[in-house]
Amino acid sequence: MTRIHWIFAIFLGIFPLAARAQQADAGALLPLNDTQKLGQRIYQQRCGVCHTIVAPVFPMYGPALYKDLVIGSEDAIKEMIRSGTSKMPGFKLGLQPSEIDAIVEYLKTAPKPPKSTAARNAPPGPMD
Numbered sequence: 001m002t003r004i005h006w007i008f009a010i011f012l013g014i015f016p017l018a019a020r021a022q023q024a025d026a027g028a029l030l031p032l033n034d035t036q037k038l039g040q041r042i043y044q045q046r047c048g049v050c051h052t053i054v055a056p057v058f059p060m061y062g063p064a065l066y067k068d069l070v071i072g073s074e075d076a077i078k079e080m081i082r083s084g085t086s087k088m089p090g091f092k093l094g095l096q097p098s099e100i101d102a103i104v105e106y107l108k109t110a111p112k113p114p115k116s117t118a119a120r121n122a123p124p125g126p127m128d
């Protein structure tokens with residue numbers, strides 16, 4: 001395994017803990033409707049491992065996602081989630097269209113992360 005594979009494996013190991021902590025925080029901050037809650041849950045399970053800080057010592061693999069990035073570009077974002085890129089897997093076989101809609105509804109409520117988070121955003125490189 002290469003170094004990035006190890007980092008990724010560690011991410012997967014600790015993610016469930018981080019996701020639980022985050023869910024508690026988000027629940028206290030914003031009242032989400034049922035669709036947004038569904039989207040939040042799927043996002044934390046399927047996307048958060050690359051798109052959120054899971055522990056301060058690890059860089060994020062993907063860019064931070066938040067409302068300013070998504071609002072106004074919903075269709076392009078949905079297409080990108082379905083098809084993926086050379087660095088991100090596509091989800092058209094793994095998620096229902098309604099689940100992708102729910103993720104986007106959730107992201108439209110997500111606040112911009114603090115600067116310290118953005119600074120760690122540089123992707124470490126391709127995964128293979």
Ligand code: HEC
Nearest residue numbers: 046047050061062063077080081085086087088089091103
């Ligand atoms: C394996 C890690 C990984 C997973 C899992 C992942 N992404 Fe990504 N995502 C990335 C990377 C890396 C990029 C940057 C893509 C590029 O530059 O080609 C990205 C880019 C994006 C973008 C475009 C951001 C922009 O500024 O243009 C969106 C939107 C996105 N991801 C949404 C999602 C959603 C929603 C999920 C879950 C269904 C998800 N991603 C799961 C790694 C991941």
